[in-house]
Amino acid sequence: xxxxxxxxxxxxxxxxxxxxxxxxxxxxxxxxxxxxxxxxxxxxxxxxxxxxxxxxxxxxxxxxxxxxxxxxxxxxxxxxxxxxxxxxxxxxxxxxxxxxxxxxxxxxxxxxxxxxxxxxxxxxxxxxxxxxxxxxxxxxxxxxxxxxxxxxxxxxxxxxxx
Numbered sequence: 207x208x209x210x211x212x213x214x215x216x217x218x219x220x221x222x223x224x225x226x227x228x229x230x231x232x233x234x235x236x237x238x239x240x241x242x243x244x245x246x247x248x249x250x251x252x253x254x255x256x257x258x259x260x261x262x263x264x265x266x267x268x269x270x271x272x273x274x275x276x277x278x279x280x281x282x283x284x285x286x287x288x289x290x291x292x293x294x295x296x297x298x299x300x301x302x303x304x305x306x307x308x309x310x311x312x313x314x315x316x317x318x319x320x321x322x323x324x325x326x327x328x329x330x331x332x333x334x335x336x337x338x339x340x341x342x343x344x345x346x347x348x349x350x351x352x353x354x355x356x357x358x359x360x361x362x363x364x365x366x367x368x
Contacts, residue, residue, distance in 0.1 A: 209305070209321035211312055213261045215252040217320070224306040228276035231298025231328050235288060239344035240319035241267040259313045263305065266292035267347030268319030269340040272331070276300070279328045287340060289332040290317050290324065291347035297328035319347075 207225060210217040228234060246264050248254050268290040272282045281297040282288060294316075303325045305312040317330040334343050 207322040209263055209312075209318075210265075211261050211307075212250060212257075212264055215250065217250055217264070220307055222307060223312065223321070225323050226303050226305060226325055228274060228325060229300060229303075230277045231279060231300030232276040232303065232325050233272055233279055233282060233288075233328055233331055234274040235268075235270040235290060235324045235326060235331070236273050237268050237270040237290075237319055237322060237324050238340040239269045240265045241344050241347065241349055242320070243267070243348055261310065262313040262315075263318035263321055265319030265321070265324075266290075266315075266317055267344060267349065268317075268324065269334075269343040269347070270324070271340075273323070275328075281328050282331050282333050287334040287336050287338070287343070289334060289343045289346040290319050290326055291330055291332060291351070292317055293330075293347075293351060295329050295332060297331065299329050300327040 207223050208221050209223050211220050272284050272286045272288055274284060278298060302315045316327040318324050
């Protein structure tokens with residue numbers, strides 16, 4: 207598959223990255239759309255400090271179609287449309303995985319989306335109605351919940367129940 211890999215600063219688009227076998231709680235998704243936020247841009251530019259996981263994949267909001275599920279996954283099934291998010295939800299937290307390109311190991315967290323296919327934890331998938339366009343659904347993974355949180359904190363800085 208193709209993926210954008212962070213080696214130090216800047217991304218390199220790589221071909222022929224091997225997709226790892228799924229383990230308990232993981233889901234393989236064909237990524238249709240990916241967003242990128244300021245936090246990720248800061249990481250790409252090296253402004254987040256020392257990164258002990260280099261090289262690694264990025265992207266924490268996306269949308270796509272489930273291709274395969276690992277053992278014990280019950281939240282989604284092949285063919286389901288999903289939003290991928292950094293926000294932990296219901297389901298198994300399977301942690302990150304490791305991709306390979308030749309003899310180079312490429313790290314990934316519980317969700318990555320700047321790749322053609324993504325192995326993600328079940329708890330980072332939100333099943334969607336197939337009526338929701340995937341180009342809109344990508345925004346549900348980070349942009350909309352983060353924006354809503356910022357607005358909520360602005361109008362309610364004491365975090366009182368409203």
